[in-house]
Amino acid sequence: MKIRQLSLFLENRPGQLRVPFKVLGEAGIDVLTMSLADTQQFGILRLVVKDWERAKKVLEAAGSVVNITDVIALDVPDRPGGLAGVLESFDELGLGIEYMYAFAASRERGSHATLLVRLEDPDAAIRQLGSAGVKLVPADELFKRVGA
Amino acid sequence: MGAFPYENRVWDPAELLPRAELVALQTARLAETVRRAATIPFYRDALGRAGVDAGAIRSLDGLRRLPFTHKDDLRANYPLGMLAVPRAQIARIHGSSGTTGRPTFVAYTKGDLETWSGLVARFLVAGGLRSDHFVHVAFGYGLFTGGFGLHYGIERVGAAVVPAAGGNTPRQVMLIRDLGAEVLVCTPSYALHIAEVAREQGLGPGELPLRFGHFGGEPWTEEMRIELERQLGILAFNNYGLSEVIGPGVAGECAARKGMHVQEDHFLVECLDPVTLEPVRDGEVGELVFTSLTKEALPILRYRTRDLASLDRSPCPCGRTGVRMGRVVGRSDDMFIVRGVNVFPSQVEEALLRVEGTAPHYLIEISRPGALDEVVVKVEIRPGDFSDEMRHMIALHERIDREIHAVTGIRMRVELVAPGSIERSAGKARRVVDHRKPA
Numbered sequence: 001m002k003i004r005q006l007s008l009f010l011e012n013r014p015g016q017l018r019v020p021f022k023v024l025g026e027a028g029i030d031v032l033t034m035s036l037a038d039t040q041q042f043g044i045l046r047l048v049v050k051d052w053e054r055a056k057k058v059l060e061a062a063g064s065v066v067n068i069t070d071v072i073a074l075d076v077p078d079r080p081g082g083l084a085g086v087l088e089s090f091d092e093l094g095l096g097i098e099y100m101y102a103f104a105a106s107r108e109r110g111s112h113a114t115l116l117v118r119l120e121d122p123d124a125a126i127r128q129l130g131s132a133g134v135k136l137v138p139a140d141e142l143f144k145r146v147g148a
Numbered sequence: 149m150g151a152f153p154y155e156n157r158v159w160d161p162a163e164l165l166p167r168a169e170l171v172a173l174q175t176a177r178l179a180e181t182v183r184r185a186a187t188i189p190f191y192r193d194a195l196g197r198a199g200v201d202a203g204a205i206r207s208l209d210g211l212r213r214l215p216f217t218h219k220d221d222l223r224a225n226y227p228l229g230m231l232a233v234p235r236a237q238i239a240r241i242h243g244s245s246g247t248t249g250r251p252t253f254v255a256y257t258k259g260d261l262e263t264w265s266g267l268v269a270r271f272l273v274a275g276g277l278r279s280d281h282f283v284h285v286a287f288g289y290g291l292f293t294g295g296f297g298l299h300y301g302i303e304r305v306g307a308a309v310v311p312a313a314g315g316n317t318p319r320q321v322m323l324i325r326d327l328g329a330e331v332l333v334c335t336p337s338y339a340l341h342i343a344e345v346a347r348e349q350g351l352g353p354g355e356l357p358l359r360f361g362h363f364g365g366e367p368w369t370e371e372m373r374i375e376l377e378r379q380l381g382i383l384a385f386n387n388y389g390l391s392e393v394i395g396p397g398v399a400g401e402c403a404a405r406k407g408m409h410v411q412e413d414h415f416l417v418e419c420l421d422p423v424t425l426e427p428v429r430d431g432e433v434g435e436l437v438f439t440s441l442t443k444e445a446l447p448i449l450r451y452r453t454r455d456l457a458s459l460d461r462s463p464c465p466c467g468r469t470g471v472r473m474g475r476v477v478g479r480s481d482d483m484f485i486v487r488g489v490n491v492f493p494s495q496v497e498e499a500l501l502r503v504e505g506t507a508p509h510y511l512i513e514i515s516r517p518g519a520l521d522e523v524v525v526k527v528e529i530r531p532g533d534f535s536d537e538m539r540h541m542i543a544l545h546e547r548i549d550r551e552i553h554a555v556t557g558i559r560m561r562v563e564l565v566a567p568g569s570i571e572r573s574a575g576k577a578r579r580v581v582d583h584r585k586p587a
Contacts, residue, residue, distance in 0.1 A: 007536030009529045011566050037538045041545070042564050044536060063568050065534045098537050118536070 001126045001136040003116060004052040007067040008059065010043040020045060020059055027058045032146055033116065035101035046101070048116065050148045070122045073103060073137040074129070075112040082113070089132045095125050104146065114142070152403035153383060156466050159273040159305070160266060162413050163468045170469060171208060173413055177441035179205050182214065184232045185447045190225055191215075194449075211416060211439060216425075216450045222252040222392060233257055233445050242391050243291040251291070254391045255445040261300065263442055264394050267411050268301020271400020274409070274466070275385035276360040277331055279306035284324050284358075286334035286342070287365065288314045293395030294365050298333045301397065307331070314338070317345040324356050332361045336368040336376065336384075343379035354381030362387055364396050367476040371501070386475065392451050393438045399473050407460050407472030414442050417471060418450070419459045422480035423490060433458050433492065435480045436473065454480045456492060484514060484580055486521045491556050493579040496525055499551035503544070504533055511570045512560075515583040523560040525552060528567050 010016045017036070024031060029049050037044045048071075049055045056066050076082050090097060096119070103114040114137060119125045130136060158164060165173065185191040186202035194215035195202055204210070222230065231238070239261055243253040256264065277283065283302045289295035295313060302309045310327055312320050320342060324332065332339060339361055346356055358380050364387040376384045388408050389396035398415055399408035410417045419434040420427055428434035436453045440446075456479060460472040478494035485491070493512060500507045509528040514521060527548060535541055541564070549562045571578070 005536070007534070009534050009564070009566060011564075011569070016566075039538070039542065042541070044538060044541065046536060063566070065529050065531050065567055067531070067534050067536050069536050 001072050001130075001138055002070040002122055003048055003073050003139050003142065005069050005071045005116070005118070006047045006049065006052055006055055006059070007069060008045040008047070009065040010045055012038065012040065012042050017043075017045070019062065020047070020064060023058055023062045023064075024049065024055060027054065029055050029058070030148060032143070032148055033101070033104045035099075037099070048103070050143050069118065071116045071118045072122050072126055072129075073114055073116055073139070073142050075114055075135040075137055078111055078113045083115075086134055089129060089134050093125075093128045093132060095119055095128065103142065114145075151465055154276050154403065156403045157273050157278075158467070159270045163270055163274075163409070163411075163470065165413060165469055167469055170412060174416060174441060175206070175208055177413075178208065178211065178416065178439070181439065181441055181443075181447045182210075182449070184444070185449055188230050188232050188447075190221060190230055191447075191449065208416070211418070211450070214439070214449050216437070216452050217392075217448055218452055219252065219392070219454075222254075223250050226250055227253050228255060231255055231445055232447050238445060240296075241291070242293045242296070242395065244391055252392070253291075254293075254395075257444040259444050260394070260446075263414065264297060264397055265300040265304040267394065267397030267414060268297055269304040270411065271385070271387050271397060271408075272298075272301055272305055272307075272331075272362060274400060274402040274468070275362055275387075276383060276403075277302070277305050277307055277362075281307040281331050281360075282310060282327055282329040283307050283331040283333055284310045284312055284320070284327070284329035286312050286314060286320055286332070286338055293389065293391045294335075297389070297395040297397065298362070302333075317341055318349065321346045321349055321351065321356070324358060325351070328357045330357060330359045332358050332380070332382065334363065335365045336363040336372050337366065339363055339376050339380065339384075340372065343376065347379070353379050356380060358382045361385065362400075364388060367478075369475070369501075388473065388476070390453060390455075392448060393440060393453075394443065398438065399470075402464065402466040402468055404464055404466050406464065407474050409464070409468045409470035409472055412470045415440055417459065417473065419457070419473075421490065422454075422456075422483060423485070428458075430461050431458050433474075433477060433495075456480055456483075456494070482580065484512075484582060486514060486523055486558050489556070489558055491523075491558060495555045496552055496560075496579075499555040500527065500548065502551045502555075503547045504530075508533070509567075509570045509572075511578070512580045513583065514580070521584070523558065524563055525560045526563045526565045526570060528570055529564050530567060 032048045035046045059066050076086050098118040100117040182202050182205045198215045237257050238255045239258045240256045243251050287294035361382045361384040373384045385401045387400035389398040399410040401408050416439040418437040422435040436455050438451050440448045455476045457476050458474045478492045497507045511526045513524045552560050
């Protein structure tokens with residue numbers, strides 16, 4: 001359920017975003033999904049790859065500041081109101097979401113979209129959401145779905 | 149003495165002189181010093197230009213009418229053009245390294261050497277030295293005042309000197325361990341190196357016999373003190389001095405370790421705005437200016453040290469009455485003026501320390517895009533400061549911004565930048581780039 005996420009500090013200058021992807025590409029590491037948060041001054045790039053330890057090593061060797069955090073993956077019914085229903089469970093449990101973004105899942109299964117969610121205490125959230133019937137996705141399965 | 153980690157002993161009763169008696173003594177000694185200085189051609193001319201009659205200085209207020217002495221004046225009078233005694237009365241010569249030009253020499257009579265060793269004895273005893281201690285001196289011996297200055301102060305107290313001097317650190321560690329030195333004397337950066345080498349030899353914190361450290365000769369920080377105390381299992385003390393004034397012994401810490409007591413019966417200290425040369429308020433950072441009161445061979449009037457520090461005149465629990473100077477936080481040569489306000493790189497560093505605990509690499513860039521000066525502070529992000537959560541990063545950015553404003557009184561634009569993106573030059577980091585000045 002817990003997915004290791006890499007976060008990188010980026011200066012808000014042309015060309016900065018390309019650097020980490022180039023480094024990962026040269027190391028043969030496939031980026032499974034990403035999200036970019038930005039301010040006028042700087043940005044935070046968040047990445048999910050299968051071999052996060054190697055990714056961290058090559059990125060740091062290239063001079064990046066890399067932070068590792070756990071996010072959780074969950075399936076959301078792919079229909080109008082699907083996400084609203086899941087978020088209702090979060091609200092009922094009093095779980096605050098720091099941020100979330102979509103996982104680049106294949107559409108084969110059809111019935112679900114997959115989201116990555118950052119919470120303050122992922123372990124507690126996993127227990128609570130599991131018992132509330134929210135469909136959490138283990139890391140292996142997540143990677144298998146995209147053939148990683 | 150329960151407030152202190154060891155007995156608060158005073159070497160010289162003069163350290164406890166009530167202020168009124170101290171001022172009377174200073175006044176008499178200042179008059180004598182000016183008379184003595186007036187026998188030196190350089191000072192005779194300088195006093196003449198300032199319109200000061202050497203016999204007319206009868207109070208400390210007269211100090212402000214006296215001319216300043218600069219490092220360049222000593223260079224211009226190379227090698228020994230500023231002596232107030234015949235050459236035959238000189239007992240020792242020391243000198244500055246001359247890293248920024250021709251070396252300068254300073255001279256001592258036998259009486260000056262007695263005074264000096266007594267001043268060194270004062271701060272060593274204030275910082276725990278006792279006659280039964282062994283003291284490992286890892287200062288260089290030579291023209292530099294550190295080695296011999298400390299050496300004779302230690303002997304004056306009656307303690308044993310191990311004159312190890314510099315170099316061969318593994319051997320220094322062995323000497324400290326085998327001879328059982330309780331006290332270490334060197335520069336703070338060399339002390340850190342000794343600790344590092346000791347650790348490599350399997351000697352952890354507190355496994356050397358050391359109990360006290362007296363460090364000087366270069367500026368250092370409270371953070372370094374904590375490190376030194378932890379790594380060497382000692383109490384670490386700061387002392388201050390410069391060869392032009394006498395050498396180490398101008399000021400030193402007591403057991404309270406809240407600033408260094410200036411030996412005011414031997415030196416007058418002023419803390420001045422380096423631009424206007426007006427006194428700054430107590431507690432504010434300014435340039436320290438010293439006037440010797442008892443030196444025979446080389447009396448010095450209002451020597452501009454370029455060292456930036458603040459003064460604290462509040463009473464000290466140790467009972468010493470000498471005003472306390474804070475750590476040297478920078479050099480007035482590095483100061484820049486923004487929108488009419490004096491700013492020191494060390495202030496920006498202090499603000500960063502407040503926010504992050506340790507100061508990251510930073511660069512101050514000053515420009516004048518329109519009518520007003522604009523200051524950008526680039527701060528390198530370090531792994532420990534970086535968070536994947538935007539609100540934490542924005543909070544960090546705002547905190548740095550707020551602290552810089554609080555410390556300097558100036559609004560600077562803070563830019564968080566990637567690690568390694570600020571250029572490093574060999575050795576000394578460049579802290580300020582002023583685009584206003586033509587290259």
